[in-house]
Amino acid sequence: MAKVTIYSTPTCVYCKMAKEFFAKNNVAYEEHDVASDAKAREEMVSKSHQLGVPVIDIDNQIIIGFDQRNIEKALGLGK
Amino acid sequence: MYDVVIIGGGPGGVAAGIYAARKKMKSVLITDSFGGQSLNSAGIENWIGTTNLSGYDLAKNLEAHLRAQKDIEIIDNDLVVGVTKKPDGTFTVTTREGKTLETKYILIASGSRRKRLGVPGEDQFDGKGVVFCTTCDAPLFDGKTTAVVGGGNSALESVIDLIAYSPKIYLIVRSDVLRGDPITQEKVKSHPQVQILWNTVVQEIKGDKFVNAIRYKDTKSGDEKVLAVDGVFVEVGLLPNSDFVKGIVDMDDYGHIKVDHRTEETSCSGIWAVGDVSDVLYQQNNISVGDGVKAILNIYDKVKKG
Numbered sequence: 001m002a003k004v005t006i007y008s009t010p011t012c013v014y015c016k017m018a019k020e021f022f023a024k025n026n027v028a029y030e031e032h033d034v035a036s037d038a039k040a041r042e043e044m045v046s047k048s049h050q051l052g053v054p055v056i057d058i059d060n061q062i063i064i065g066f067d068q069r070n071i072e073k074a075l076g077l078g079k
Numbered sequence: 080m081y082d083v084v085i086i087g088g089g090p091g092g093v094a095a096g097i098y099a100a101r102k103k104m105k106s107v108l109i110t111d112s113f114g115g116q117s118l119n120s121a122g123i124e125n126w127i128g129t130t131n132l133s134g135y136d137l138a139k140n141l142e143a144h145l146r147a148q149k150d151i152e153i154i155d156n157d158l159v160v161g162v163t164k165k166p167d168g169t170f171t172v173t174t175r176e177g178k179t180l181e182t183k184y185i186l187i188a189s190g191s192r193r194k195r196l197g198v199p200g201e202d203q204f205d206g207k208g209v210v211f212c213t214t215c216d217a218p219l220f221d222g223k224t225t226a227v228v229g230g231g232n233s234a235l236e237s238v239i240d241l242i243a244y245s246p247k248i249y250l251i252v253r254s255d256v257l258r259g260d261p262i263t264q265e266k267v268k269s270h271p272q273v274q275i276l277w278n279t280v281v282q283e284i285k286g287d288k289f290v291n292a293i294r295y296k297d298t299k300s301g302d303e304k305v306l307a308v309d310g311v312f313v314e315v316g317l318l319p320n321s322d323f324v325k326g327i328v329d330m331d332d333y334g335h336i337k338v339d340h341r342t343e344e345t346s347c348s349g350i351w352a353v354g355d356v357s358d359v360l361y362q363q364n365n366i367s368v369g370d371g372v373k374a375i376l377n378i379y380d381k382v383k384k385g
Contacts, residue, residue, distance in 0.1 A: 011214045
């Protein structure tokens with residue numbers, strides 16, 4: 001099972017869509033709310049060099065945004 | 080051969096899709112995603128029949144209502160990239176994922192997308208201080224200095240979203256007036272964290288790893304200045320998604336597809352357009368729904384006649 005972490009904000013719909021996608025595909029994930037958690041925010045920025053959510057870490061592969069195709073690839077979900 | 084290919088999954092496309100299914104037309108709806116541009120909206124308070132819902136919930140509702148119909152095919156995660164009219168008057172539609180569809184009629188409800196500034200640094204710093212979704216990313220600018228570019232409703236709402244986080248917000252306005260709701264205008268104008276720079280145009284977004292400044296021009300004095308900011312929120316309006324029918328249908332100077340507002344049919348017989356991609360006077364979810372229904376009923380009349 002891949003280790004999946006999502007960095008999100010409560011107001012970001014693409015984060016919601018990504019989490020729904022994980023739920024639908026039975027992918028367990030850890031979530032960090034970078035709006036309230038400054039430490040997680042720093043961690044996200046240093047990992048991704050991005051100031052935008054969602055950032056998704058799948059086994060240390062960083063995916064920017066709800067990029068379904070690359071998420072499927074990283075998780076090995078074949079179509 | 081389809082009766083109709085519906086392009087777009089916003090309110091206009093979905094409304095047309097539901098009616099097409101209920102009329103049992105041989106139909107398909109192609110869309111990248113559902114919900115249209117309200118998707119990012121934190122709260123919609125003018126969707127008739129619902130006092131308040133998020134753009135996300137509106138999108139889910141639209142998708143669920145369409146998927147509840149048996150008599151329509153849905154192709155999602157795909158995008159129409161080309162339309163050709165054949166000598167017999169029918170059409171071939173091609174998609175990004177390589178699908179080719181033959182159809183008698185086409186309804187375009189592809190909406191619009193955000194306009195970009197088109198200045199150096201904008202692409203380079205996209206996601207590195209340049210922001211196109213304020214509701215998503217405003218919290219990342221906690222304690223930071225920001226600039227919002229634009230003078231309409233979306234720019235004003237972007238400023239309001241940022242007030243909770245950014246202690247200093249510059250609003251970069253091209254002219255000397257704000258557009259948008261008077262109530263929001265007053266709130267923005269009178270807020271101590273907000274400074275409005277009138278008659279200013281962004282020339283360049285500068286930075287190192289992340290944005291650290293913008294260079295702008297004062298169009299009255301001609302002076303150029305550099306302003307230190309950590310974030311640039313681009314809210315300068317919309318562009319219609321009509322590129323795939325350029326040269327096939329008549330458009331206005333901005334790329335909106337011209338339609339007969341009685342039927343929604345375009346200058347090309349067999350193609351209809353509704354919602355924000357059309358030259359509709361008011362760009363509203365509720366209007367797109369009505370226009371989508373109007374168009375599909377007009378198409379149904381043609382299908383019946385054969």
